[in-house]
Amino acid sequence: xRDRIKRVFSLINDDVDTILLRxxxxxxxxxxYLTGLTNGVFEGATAVVSRDGGVDVFISALDQxxxxxxxxxxxxxxxxxxxxxxxxxxxxxxxxGVDGRYLTYQDYKSIKRILPNRGLRDVRERILLxxxxxxxxxxxxxxxxxKIASRVAEEIPxxxxxGVMEKEVADEIVYRMKKHGADGEAFETIVAFGENSAxxxxxxxxxxxxxxDIVLVDFGATVDGYISDISRSFIYGKPSDxxxxxxxxxxxxxxxxxxxxxxxxxxxYIHSLVYRYINETEFKGRFIHSTGxxxxxxxxxxxxITQGCKKRFLIGMTFTVEPGIYLxxxxxxxxxxxxxxGEGGVRVLTTASKDFEV
Amino acid sequence: xRDRIKRVFSLINDDVDTILLRxxxxxxxxxxYLTGLTNGVFEGATAVVSRDGGVDVFISALDQxxxxxxxxxxxxxxxxxxxxxxxxxxxxxxxxGVDGRYLTYQDYKSIKRILPNRGLRDVRERILLxxxxxxxxxxxxxxxxxKIASRVAEEIPxxxxxGVMEKEVADEIVYRMKKHGADGEAFETIVAFGENSAxxxxxxxxxxxxxxDIVLVDFGATVDGYISDISRSFIYGKPSDxxxxxxxxxxxxxxxxxxxxxxxxxxxYIHSLVYRYINETEFKGRFIHSTGxxxxxxxxxxxxITQGCKKRFLIGMTFTVEPGIYLxxxxxxxxxxxxxxGEGGVRVLTTASKDFEV
Numbered sequence: 001x002r003d004r005i006k007r008v009f010s011l012i013n014d015d016v017d018t019i020l021l022r023x024x025x026x027x028x029x030x031x032x033y034l035t036g037l038t039n040g041v042f043e044g045a046t047a048v049v050s051r052d053g054g055v056d057v058f059i060s061a062l063d064q065x066x067x068x069x070x071x072x073x074x075x076x077x078x079x080x081x082x083x084x085x086x087x088x089x090x091x092x093x094x095x096x097g098v099d100g101r102y103l104t105y106q107d108y109k110s111i112k113r114i115l116p117n118r119g120l121r122d123v124r125e126r127i128l129l130x131x132x133x134x135x136x137x138x139x140x141x142x143x144x145x146x147k148i149a150s151r152v153a154e155e156i157p158x159x160x161x162x163g164v165m166e167k168e169v170a171d172e173i174v175y176r177m178k179k180h181g182a183d184g185e186a187f188e189t190i191v192a193f194g195e196n197s198a199x200x201x202x203x204x205x206x207x208x209x210x211x212x213d214i215v216l217v218d219f220g221a222t223v224d225g226y227i228s229d230i231s232r233s234f235i236y237g238k239p240s241d242x243x244x245x246x247x248x249x250x251x252x253x254x255x256x257x258x259x260x261x262x263x264x265x266x267x268x269y270i271h272s273l274v275y276r277y278i279n280e281t282e283f284k285g286r287f288i289h290s291t292g293x294x295x296x297x298x299x300x301x302x303x304x305i306t307q308g309c310k311k312r313f314l315i316g317m318t319f320t321v322e323p324g325i326y327l328x329x330x331x332x333x334x335x336x337x338x339x340x341x342g343e344g345g346v347r348v349l350t351t352a353s354k355d356f357e358v
Numbered sequence: 359x360r361d362r363i364k365r366v367f368s369l370i371n372d373d374v375d376t377i378l379l380r381x382x383x384x385x386x387x388x389x390x391y392l393t394g395l396t397n398g399v400f401e402g403a404t405a406v407v408s409r410d411g412g413v414d415v416f417i418s419a420l421d422q423x424x425x426x427x428x429x430x431x432x433x434x435x436x437x438x439x440x441x442x443x444x445x446x447x448x449x450x451x452x453x454x455g456v457d458g459r460y461l462t463y464q465d466y467k468s469i470k471r472i473l474p475n476r477g478l479r480d481v482r483e484r485i486l487l488x489x490x491x492x493x494x495x496x497x498x499x500x501x502x503x504x505k506i507a508s509r510v511a512e513e514i515p516x517x518x519x520x521g522v523m524e525k526e527v528a529d530e531i532v533y534r535m536k537k538h539g540a541d542g543e544a545f546e547t548i549v550a551f552g553e554n555s556a557x558x559x560x561x562x563x564x565x566x567x568x569x570x571d572i573v574l575v576d577f578g579a580t581v582d583g584y585i586s587d588i589s590r591s592f593i594y595g596k597p598s599d600x601x602x603x604x605x606x607x608x609x610x611x612x613x614x615x616x617x618x619x620x621x622x623x624x625x626x627y628i629h630s631l632v633y634r635y636i637n638e639t640e641f642k643g644r645f646i647h648s649t650g651x652x653x654x655x656x657x658x659x660x661x662x663i664t665q666g667c668k669k670r671f672l673i674g675m676t677f678t679v680e681p682g683i684y685l686x687x688x689x690x691x692x693x694x695x696x697x698x699x700g701e702g703g704v705r706v707l708t709t710a711s712k713d714f715e716v
Contacts, residue, residue, distance in 0.1 A: 098463060
């Protein structure tokens with residue numbers, strides 16, 4: 001993890017001495033990133049990350065940790081000892097960096113109390129910048145998560161039958177991802193039939209499948225903390241001409257977006273291409289979200305492929321490309337794949353087929 | 359929800375005018391409690407809760423909300439409008455209450471910036487106190503979550519076979535809870551075989567089942583935001599005399615704890631009874647955690663039945679009773695049920711049978 005820590009500190013200007021990360025109550029992705037402790041619970045653990053690449057991790061008696069070349073574990077039994085060690089590691093006058101999205105107000109107050117006379121700075125944006133470029137281990141986990149999601153995506157047509165509920169298909173998707181090796185679902189699995197597919201925020205309900213429905217699924221697997229995120233759209237029965245045209249437009253828009261991604265191209269350029277492509281069809285104004293987002297330890301791992309985002313595609317980035325069209329009376333179509341910007345250009349990691357008719 | 363809001367404010371002294379709750383990135387139980395919005399995503403939503411029982415909820419275009427007698431929804435499209443309305447609802451000089459465990463540092467900084475000249479106070483403890491006593495709707499959801507968990511607990515013996523992995527049983531448990539109507543698992547399902555059952559923080563692994571193993575499961579369902587939490591222990595094959603004695607002691611300790619719970623009795627009194635019971639057997643010192651905890655919107659919903667907790671059992675409380683014995687060389691036994699303190703005394707909500715041998 002030393003390389004990651006060095007990259008983060010190189011992105012922060014000199015006045016932050018230490019990064020303090022707590023894993024309280026919920027999973028803190030920056031804690032996982034800088035400690036590499038993706039295989040355990042570590043609830044309530046505290047990590048003190050130093051400029052030299054060393055990390056001190058304070059854990060409860062319920063967790064176990066084995067020291068590595070850069071991680072030293074401290075079992076916290078008495079609060080007094082914890083405070084003393086922390087004060088020694090972060091002496092008065094230090095400036096502490098935190099991930100402001102994963103530090104609670106409760107913990108903030110407690111840091112101010114037990115570590116007075118230190119500065120505090122939210123370095124989340126800097127950590128996110130470092131997290132943009134994935135290392136080998138990270139890519140392997142994302143690839144595995146993509147492989148599992150693709151495999152389940154191929155199995156979805158077999159789950160569709162008259163009267164099956166959105167919820168039943170969603171449960172089956174999660175069960176199969178785990179069966180194929182996932183630790184869990186990356187986010188609440190979306191299965192939307194018919195009119196529900198036109199609502200991007202719909203998750204799943206007891207709505208039953210009937211002939212002529214569009215089936216929109218959007219789901220992903222978690223592997224060792226890293227996620228995948230795939231969408232496929234099917235027609236159950238015979239598509240109308242309009243549904244077929246919608247599907248073709250989304251498929252072509254996605255392909256055009258993917259084909260245009262090169263090293264150095266900006267995120268907003270790709271979005272504008274995809275957006276314009278759809279807006280030049282009869283479905284003008286019906287693509288109502290961004291073209292994609294970076295993925296990693298979080299589903300939205302820092303940056304969005306959308307208007308105004310001047311980030312550039314660089315080697316080692318992983319992200320989605322997912323145009324969609326939504327018509328309240330007809331349904332919605334979204335096709336989403338995960339990609340890696342590699343040395344030899346962009347590579348699609350979610351290889352599930354894209355047949356509209358099942 | 360007016361009653362809940364009134365109860366919370368009655369527990370806070372006069373100097374808090376408004377409670378501000380954000381549902382950012384993760385589910386904020388206090389947001390769910392005071393808005394009642396357990397059936398939706400509402401990611402990033404902000405609730406402004408007033409002393410008079412009215413609530414203003416700010417949501418994004420991806421969510422939908424229908425005004426009720428006490429909730430007014432505002433769709434946020436422009437940040438400027440959001441800030442203006444917020445400033446009007448919470449005028450300068452006001453004192454704002456927050457749930458410090460679910461307010462991020464990022465949001466704290468943003469509140470300080472867009473709402474200057476207001477005080478801020480962490481009222482989490484007060485909200486937790488109000489949440490201790492469940493109303494009818496809450497009890498119904500917890501009962502349903504308990505019913506589902508109990509039903510799946512009964513099915514577990516049928517999942518056990520030579521060579522099955524802990525992970526496979528865990529996945530099956532989650533799948534079946536959903537099939538029986540749960541929204542999901544309440545926490546990461548624990549399935550521990552043999553030596554793993556002696557580690558209370560173990561979740562599940564690829565460890566395969568063999569004859570003579572203890573099987574310890576600990577899981578729960580979520581229903582409309584509310585959870586259940588049940589543990590059962592089985593022996594796969596023939597128990598040793600020691601394993602049989604362990605099981606008997608835990609079962610009797612639990613029964614004694616449950617039988618002693620009466621209105622007005624303190625949490626630590628029940629813990630001391632259960633603790634003493636086990637310590638008077640050959641398994642002295644092997645009960646290494648608390649006797650239970652309150653349940654509700656969170657698995658640990660505020661208070662723990664343990665040494666030093668002077669809280670008293672009152673009508674409307676829901677909680678677990680879960681003694682255990684852990685022997686590194688033999689395995690662990692834990693038996694856990696969820697209970698409701700009702701008008702006529704305590705009632706066990708998780709009714710699954712407790713046969714050690716399967």
